[in-house]
Amino acid sequence: MFDRHLISGIIFIVSLCFSLVSMDTCPGAGTPGLPGIPGLPGRDGRDRIKGDNGDPGIPLKPDSASMKGEKGDPGVFGSPGKRGRPGEAGDKGLPGPPGEPGDQGEFGDTTSLLQSAFSVSRLTRNPPEPHIPIRFSKNITLINSHFNNEGKFVCEISGYYYFVFHASSYDKNLCVILMVDGKKFATFCDHHKIQKSQQAPSGGLAVHLKQNQNVWLQTNSYNGMFAGDTGDSIFSGFLIHAH
Template sequence: MFDRHRTSGMSGIIVIVFLCFSLVSMDTCPDAGTPGLPGIPGLPGRDGRERIKGDNGDPGIPLRDDTTVKGEKGDAGVIGSRGKRGRPGEAGDIGPPGPPGEPGDNAEFGDTTSLQQSAFSVSRLTRNPPEPHAVIRFSKNITLINSHFNNDGKFVCQISGYYYFVFHATSYDKNLCVVLMVDGTKTATFCDHQKTPKSLQAPSGGLAISLKQNQNVWLQTNSYNGMFAGDVGDSVFSGFLIHAL
């Protein structure tokens, strides 16, 4: 694609070259002409067509290696270090019961104090309050094992050991204090004071004591002796052996 001036120049060159060739042929050119100028580069060519993907080739022939020979077994390697302890496995099923054991030896006769018993439970039947600072008398035996509780209101220990004593009393319109005595010594005191006039109260208390043979246990009041018994309530004293020594 050239402009007009370049086209006209080329036409002039072509004319001169043609005239020169004519003169040579007519033997009128005295000398050979000088080499001409290089030609003008041609126009750029068009882009080639897009290539077309060829067909897949035939699969290759598998390699046959008939020369491979299996080697001989190598020597054993060096024993490695001991590995870490693994996790414990799951517990197995319970096995079948074992055969019964042989019979044991016969028991020997020994101390029978564990078979000894001592217990009582007595009640008071009178509406009259007990004398202050004196042994409380109970007139009815509810439970009496081995007759260790006597009529004067005292428990006499016949079996050394640990005992538990408890009382449940009814008081009416008066204050009441109950003292647990052991051989004349105050061991525990339980008191209940009237909050409203003409009312019934039900104080109680209990204690575990270690006793030796022939020791005495009883209940008594102090100046607050409003213990009551009747149709509306009872006053009960109980005790029993826990463990013989």
């Protein structure tokens, strides 16, 4: 309401000035007046009623809805998971093809490694003690030292061996027993008759031995073994075939 009166007042003053100019009573170039006092602020406008909803937008085209977007960048690798339980053992595979032949080995001297032989004699008139290995004091032949000082042959090469002994007795009965690891393999005896000096028959046999088995001769209570000018007592053995 106040705005309307102010505008009407301004229009009236302007009209009056034009009238005076026409009547030569209004000066042509007067001094500008001072600015007017600012008017009072107007009141807030009234609340309006909310308008209706707008029309719905244009729907997406069917073709554009099925278009696949561009491939995205690969994500960051995750941390490794826990180790799973071991699976069941699979079936045995088929045998592989035979390998290529290896290089030829160097030539070696195998003959000395596969040899074993001994021949020993007993040079005493005293009879041996019964039920223990007979000691022999002289080595006639000794290859690879497989016969020891205890009167035993110790097998170092598994295979077949031949052992033979020849014993002399004097004025006593004599039984010579071939032992293998404490077991009797053969017994040869000669009993005293008339002559004081007599020779016991020789004995020999082939034996299959394994490594570290022992072979020796021993007597029982008939232990009249003798060595002297009239006869010798000899024990021999050798490897027939390594196996």
